[in-house]
Amino acid sequence: GENVGLHLPTLSVQEGDNSIINCAYSNSASDYFIWYKQESGKGPQFIIDIRSNMDKRQGQRVTVLLNKTVKHLSLQIAATQPGDSAVYFCAENREPGGGNKLTFGTGTQLKVEL
Amino acid sequence: EPEVTQTPSHQVTQMGQEVILRCVPISNHLYFYWYRQILGQKVEFLVSFYNNEISEKSEIFDDQFSVERPDGSNFTLKIRSTKLEDSAMYFCASGRGINQETQYFGPGTRLLVL
Numbered sequence: 001g002e003n004v005g006l007h008l009p010t011l012s013v014q015e016g017d018n019s020i021i022n023c024a025y026s027n028s029a030s031d032y033f034i035w036y037k038q039e040s041g042k043g044p045q046f047i048i049d050i051r052s053n054m055d056k057r058q059g060q061r062v063t064v065l066l067n068k069t070v071k072h073l074s075l076q077i078a079a080t081q082p083g084d085s086a087v088y089f090c091a092e093n094r095e096p097g098g099g100n101k102l103t104f105g106t107g108t109q110l111k112v113e114l
Numbered sequence: 115e116p117e118v119t120q121t122p123s124h125q126v127t128q129m130g131q132e133v134i135l136r137c138v139p140i141s142n143h144l145y146f147y148w149y150r151q152i153l154g155q156k157v158e159f160l161v162s163f164y165n166n167e168i169s170e171k172s173e174i175f176d177d178q179f180s181v182e183r184p185d186g187s188n189f190t191l192k193i194r195s196t197k198l199e200d201s202a203m204y205f206c207a208s209g210r211g212i213n214q215e216t217q218y219f220g221p222g223t224r225l226l227v228l
Contacts, residue, residue, distance in 0.1 A: 034216060043118075043205050043219035044157060089157065100145060100212045101170055104157040 008087060010109040019077040021108045023090035028071060032093040034102065035064060035075045039086045047075070047088075077110075085112045116140045118220035120206050126226045127196055135191045135223045137206030146189045147207040147217060148181065150174070157205065163189065164212070196227045 013019045025033070031052040036044035048059045050066050050073075057064050063076040073090050087109050091102040119138045127133050139146050148160040161171040163181050180192045189208075193200055203224050207217040 036219070043120075043221045046216055046218060049216055091157075100147075100162060100209065100215065100217070101159045101172075102149075102217060103159070106156055 008107050008109040010111060012111045012113055013080050015082060015112055015114050016079055019075075019080045019084070019110060021075045021077075021088050021110065023073040023075075023105050023108075025071050025073060025090070025092050025105070027092065027094045027103075028068070030092040030094045033064070033066060033073050034091045035062075035073075036089045036091060036104075037084075037086045038089060038107070044089060044091075080110075080112050082112045082114065085110055118206055118208055118218055120204075120220040120223050122223060123221065124224045124226075126228065129198055129227055130195050133193050133196055133225060135193075135204050135206075135225070137189045137191070137208075137220055138187050139189055139206065139208030140218060141187075143208035143210050143218075145169075145209045145212055145215070145217075146181075146183070147209075148191045149205045149207060149219075150202040151205065151222075152199075152202040160191075160204075193225075196225075198227050201225055201227045 034049040035047040037047050038044045048062050048064050050057045050064045055066050061078045065074045077084055087107045089107045090105045094103050118140055121136045125133055146163045149157050150160055151157045159172050161175045161181055162169045178194045182190050203222040205222045206220040209215045209217045
């Protein structure tokens with residue numbers, strides 16, 4: 001896949017456990033954040049987003065937490081399944097009110113063990 | 115569910131040749147993007163496009179690159195004279211609006227320059 005050779009942080013979890021994937025961002029002016037999932041050979045797939053006026057948002061089996069004080073974003077996946085195995089990227093919009101360019105993080109490889 | 119589509123899925127070309135990568139964005143979206151991911155690296159922004167003109171481009175997007183929306187559906191990325199370092203996955207994305215709007219990615223075109 002696209003990330004072969006990339007020394008990604010790896011998170012290994014047992015099937016059924018909860019996963020927490022973390023992301024630090026650098027621009028305090030960023031006002032919009034997205035988590036993407038990328039499976040081998042595929043494009044980034046939208047999971048969940050959050051705006052800077054929120055600190056938590058929940059979707060189906062996923063929760064995103066935003067801590068603007070320490071510029072930290074996390075993705076929590078409940079009851080992790082084998083199909084959740086992928087690389088997860090956080091992306092930020094660093095230009096509020098301007099362009100919509102997304103800046104991606106380096107990604108975390110999630111491995112779900114049976 | 116509507117999706118961004120891209121063609122071809124794979125393209126092999128000789129250095130110095132021109133390539134055109136094609137994308138069909140989601141039909142009611144107005145903002146279009148190209149990103150690339152070199153093997154082992156992060157997803158990087160190339161260019162954004164709105165109202166038939168470039169709204170933002172990165173330093174990667176030099177004079178060898180151009181984008182066009184020749185009709186109401188296709189969005190193309192042209193690399194005029196490919197270089198070895200252009201080898202990457204190229205992702206098209208589209209979104210409904212600007213600023214805090216989700217971008218949906220296509221499956222990518224894997225470009226290999228020999």
